[in-house]
Amino acid sequence: MLDTRYPIAMKITEICARDFNLAMTLNSGQVFHWEKAGRGFVGTIGDLPVYVEQNGTVLILGGAPWPAPETRALPRIVAHYFALDHRLAEICASFPDDPVMNAARLFCRGLRIIRQPRWECLATFICSSMKQVAHIRQISKALRERFGVALKIDLSKDHCSGADSCIVHTFPSAERLAKNSERELRKCAVGYRAAHLLATARLVDSGEVDLDEWQVLSDTDLRQQLCELPGVGAKIANCVMLFAYERLRAFPIDVWIERVLRQHYFPRARKLNTARLREFSESHFGEHGGYAQQYLFHHALSRARKSAVSRKQARKWQE
DNA sequence: GCCCAGGCCATTT
DNA sequence: AAATGGCATGGG
Numbered sequence: 001m002l003d004t005r006y007p008i009a010m011k012i013t014e015i016c017a018r019d020f021n022l023a024m025t026l027n028s029g030q031v032f033h034w035e036k037a038g039r040g041f042v043g044t045i046g047d048l049p050v051y052v053e054q055n056g057t058v059l060i061l062g063g064a065p066w067p068a069p070e071t072r073a074l075p076r077i078v079a080h081y082f083a084l085d086h087r088l089a090e091i092c093a094s095f096p097d098d099p100v101m102n103a104a105r106l107f108c109r110g111l112r113i114i115r116q117p118r119w120e121c122l123a124t125f126i127c128s129s130m131k132q133v134a135h136i137r138q139i140s141k142a143l144r145e146r147f148g149v150a151l152k153i154d155l156s157k158d159h160c161s162g163a164d165s166c167i168v169h170t171f172p173s174a175e176r177l178a179k180n181s182e183r184e185l186r187k188c189a190v191g192y193r194a195a196h197l198l199a200t201a202r203l204v205d206s207g208e209v210d211l212d213e214w215q216v217l218s219d220t221d222l223r224q225q226l227c228e229l230p231g232v233g234a235k236i237a238n239c240v241m242l243f244a245y246e247r248l249r250a251f252p253i254d255v256w257i258e259r260v261l262r263q264h265y266f267p268r269a270r271k272l273n274t275a276r277l278r279e280f281s282e283s284h285f286g287e288h289g290g291y292a293q294q295y296l297f298h299h300a301l302s303r304a305r306k307s308a309v310s311r312k313q314a315r316k317w318q319e
Numbered sequence: 320g321c322c323c324a325g326g327c328c329a330t331t332t
Numbered sequence: 333a334a335a336t337g338g339c340a341t342g343g344g
Contacts, residue, residue, distance in 0.1 A: 029325065030325095125325080128324095128325055128326085129324090129325080129326035129327060130323090130324055130325090130326055130327090130339080130340085130341090131324055131325080131326095131340095131341080131342090132323080132324045132325085132342080132343075133324085133325070134324095134342085134343075135324075135341070135342060135343080136324095136325080138341095138342085139341095186340085189340085189341060189342080190340085190341090191339075191340030191341055192327095192338085192339045192340050192341095193326095193327090193339090193340080194340090196327080196328095230327090230328095231326090231327065231328090232326095232327080233326060233327050233328085234326090234327095235325070235326060235327090236325085236326070236327085239325070252325070253325095254324090254325035254326080255323090255324075255325075255326090256324095256325065257325080273334080297325070301325090308344080321344105322343105322344090323342105323343090323344090324341100324342095324343095326339105327338105327339090328337105328338090328339095329336105329337095329338090330335105330336080330337085330338105331334105331335085331336075331337100332333100332334080332335070332336090
């Protein structure tokens with residue numbers, strides 16, 4: 001039956017996306033809310049519900065109701081979000097030429113650092129400390145479902161199997177989160193991070209902190225401002241700089257990246273403090289160090305996951 | 320039960 | 333300055 005709310009129920013548009021791997025980008029641990037639906041993914045870009053599917057060098061788009069004004073702008077919004085304008089070949093060519101980096105570059109072909117909304121990125125990464133990627137996805141989902149705005153996506157049967165519609169949720173605004181008690185936030189499995197999330201939400205909501213104003217700051221000043229927020233240290237500040245402020249030099253060092261650096265760049269080096277690692281990462285990986293870092297991170301994590309699966313299968317074999 | 324996870328923070332040396 | 337322990341939660 002025709003949905004009479006809109007003259008045309010669903011408008012599918014296509015855009016060209018060269019040097020881009022959608023699934024790799026969405027699964028690389030930089031963004032946590034996109035979910036598989038049919039042959040593509042559903043999620044939100046800001047307040048817009050979006051369906052996106054990759055077919056070679058073409059992205060098939062849908063999701064937003066037609067003829068909302070945003071829908072006409074959808075191709076531009078999606079292209080900007082996925083940073084299709086980044087000159088990926090040049091960025092990858094700027095990485096250092098060493099065995100580890102070359103393996104990661106080969107493995108992560110088409111991975112782009114996307115442009116995330118600032119508050120959404122900041123809040124999500126405050127929840128990320130001492131959490132596995134799968135858990136961060138759970139937390140993001142819980143926060144959205146409890147406090148976000150539900151939006152319906154009409155899925156064309158031509159492009160999706162199964163259900164013909166689904167619901168996605170926006171990430172809750174700082175204002176929405178600031179209204180809650182810490183106890184309420186803890187229902188989303190954020191644990192001890194609830195206090196930090198709430199305190200930062202209230203700083204942003206009150207206007208004392210304006211994340212958009214900070215875009216004019218230098219890398220050093222931006223990092224310093226971010227680190228003053230509750231629950232934000234050097235690592236999370238660098239993630240937010242990289243994923244929400246397009247500071248492609250920012251090089252977050254988490255436990256995985258630290259392992260990669262120690263094993264492959266400093267074998268047999270004891271007494272290697274974080275300051276020394278930071279110094280090395282900033283000088284060795286160049287002007288797109290953040291990109292290099294994300295390639296190293298995703299490659300290392302994927303290898304670990306793969307070997308975990310192998311161990312599991314080996315155990316099964318033994319029975 | 321154990322160990323670990325895209326860390327941060329307060330406290331102690 | 334540098335090292336240490338606590339912190340919630342869930343998966344392997």
